[in-house]
Amino acid sequence: MNVPRRVTASARPASPRDLLAAQERHRLAREALPRLRAAATGWRNAVGVLMAGLVGFGLVKGRNDVGQLEQSWASVVGLLLLAALICGAVGAYLLNRAAHGPLASVPAGMRATRSAIEHKEARSALKAMRGGITLSLGCACLLVVAVGATWYGPAAKKPAVEITSPGTGSVCGTVTRVARGTVWLKNGGTTVELPLVGITRLRTVEVCP
Known part of the structure; x- marks a missing residue:
């Protein structure tokens, strides 16, 4: 015969200091997602300005035609530009994911509490923001390297x-x-x-x- 265990209160009663600490943790957890959204929006705008300066305003500029390089160097520059495009696209998606949430609806009938859902989303948003920042800065570095290759790469034909x-x-x-x-x-x-x-x-x- 199994006898159910008796639950007893062995911990000390919560003090006012403990209650204040619990309230502060609850407040920080409640404000974590909005703060992450605002930070992701700021990073997205900053990266957008950086890319506009690099590409749109010609702050970094090399040869006008990649075909002026030797074939091997032109292939390397093409691969660098392709990698920069992929990194920039994925980084932009992740930053927008962190700023505005996932492109999916919340299933109806979920039994999780709102605080649990927001905590899970805050962790996902933080992960997406870190990945987006890394990929966006990597895109900028790849662009600079590609342009540098067009500067110093050997010409296809001697002048x-x-x-x-x-x-x-x-x-x-x-x-x-x-x-x-x-x-x-x-x-x-x-x-x-x-x-x-x-x-x-x-x-x-x-x-x-």
């Missing part, structure tokens, strides 16, 4: 040189050799030797006319 002299006129091509007062320019399959003496004009161009 051409246009040389003008009274004897030969204007000749354009890439420099292949310079020695003994002579420069060799290559344009297509033709190599031209030009003396450096008498040159009246020398300038670099992207593409020969």
Whole structure:
């Protein structure tokens, strides 16, 4: 025969200090979710301003055309930009998730109390906000690295040189050799030797006319 256990009050009675502490914990728990929502909204706006400054206003800018880079470098820049896009999109979603709640309705008939639901949502919102901040800052870093690669990456083609002299006129091509007062320019399959003496004009161009 099983005899039910008798429940006895073994703890000391709650003092006014204990009651005040319990009320303070309850207040902090009740205000946790609104404070997290406000913090997530602030971070979302700050990240939006940062992205607008980086992309929209051209605070960080490299070559206008990625095709001007070597193929391997252009592929790396493309992957960096793709990773930045994914990080930015997921980070924006998580920050909005933390600021406004999940994109789902609360099932009817739930027996959990309101305080329990808010506590669970506060933990989810905090996790989403941390992930959104990390991914958004990672997006900004990837953008800066991608632009830096366009700055310092090797060009797809060597810059051409246009040389003008009274004897030969204007000749354009890439420099292949310079020695003994002579420069060799290559344009297509033709190599031209030009003396450096008498040159009246020398300038670099992207593409020969």
